[in-house]
Amino acid sequence: MAFFFSTKALPFTQTPPFIKKKTKAGCRFSLNQITIATLFLVRLPPATENRSNQTDPSCWLIKISDGKPLNPLTDSGLNANLPKVLDLINCQVIELGHGYVGRYSVHINYRFRGLYRNYIEKVEILRLSPDGDDFMVVGLFSHGVEYLALLKSGENEWTVLENMHGIQDIITSNNKFYAIERSGGTIIVDQFFSVGFIQHAVGSPTNRKFLVESSGNLLTVEMIFLENSESNAGFRIFKLDEENQKWDEIKSLGDQILILGLHQVVSVSAYEFHWGDQGNLVFYSIDGNVEDRVMYVFDLEKGISIPLENCPVYCNLFWPLPVWLNSSESVVSSSMEATPGTEFANLGICEDVGSSFSSS
Helix, strand or coil, X not given: CCCCCCCCCCCCCCCCCCCCCCCCCCEEEEEEEEEEEEEEEEECCCCCHHHCECCECCEEEEEEECCEEECCCCCCECHHHCCCCECCCCCEEEEEEEEEEEEEEEEEXXXXXXEEEEEEEEEEEEECCCCCCCEEEEEEEEECEEEEEEEECCCCCCEEEEEECCEEEEEEECCEEEXXXXXXXXXXXXXXXXXXXXXXXXXXXXXXXXXXXXXXXXXXXXEEECCCCXXXXXXXXXEEECCCCEEEEECCCCCEEEEECCCCEEEEEHHHHXXXXXXXXXXXXXXXXXXXXXXXXXXXXXXXXXXXXXXXXXXXCCCCCCHHHECCHHHHHHHCCCCCCCCCCECCCCCCCCCEEECC
16 A cells, blocks of 8 residues: 655665774664654544544544555554545644654574674754755664764765764754763764763653653653553653753743654644643653554643543544545546556545655
């Protein structure tokens, strides 16, 4: 099945080269493929949103990665549960954010034979020119020891930053790369490969940390796993004060809502969902493999976490598909000539994503 939304293209067409340098861990790493993952909001125009209610909401979220529709929180595939046709002619389709996911491999040198391991991890790309011809890539390579590696357009080898400690997330912001360590330390790399550190630790080393840009600020989102509590997780939010080299805790996100995917965090205003200023929420999933992950919403003001299945007004953002998005075969046949074998028709904005690359 194929599913196409218009989105940004990668600034290059070839796989970045292998890291040829052997690391202290006795491994060789490579980044074999990068895929764009884009989060879209599909909603009814304001003039027609009065048709919606809690059982037929006016908004729906979908993630598109490598041409495949995914649940934004769990990355579970939606193809099996979607109709053959989605009618988007009368809808507004808004890109909320995009990120990059890399398929990495590591060659482990043993005495008698080499072993290979493949894994998926986040990648960040910094565009250095408006046309996208100049760019930088940062990858997170790990096997026992973790490395940040940088690749600049026109170069043939990666620049490896060693002695990293438990990198939990990376992001581009203000034309720089930022990485957050498990200990709460922050690493900053600019386009000239100048490396800086914020020693002021943010959060606890036992908690999971995410980076996200929200309303022009860089935030650390600390996910706290709770025991002996009705809530399975709690959250603390910190805003970067780079001038003073510290993170300040904030108690409210205002009208912003955070959507924590597996490899991507997006901040969006509640106004985009026609909720007014009723934000201050974190959507996330935990436990199990991709197909079994349970989705939750955390209310920062109340300090409580609730399963989405108990909150229809929130759950319906992700599933089930709103009734107004279904389209009959007759509508499609009268709107466009069907292509043999086509299983999805995106009326009005059907465009090839060009969302991944791999070596030939």
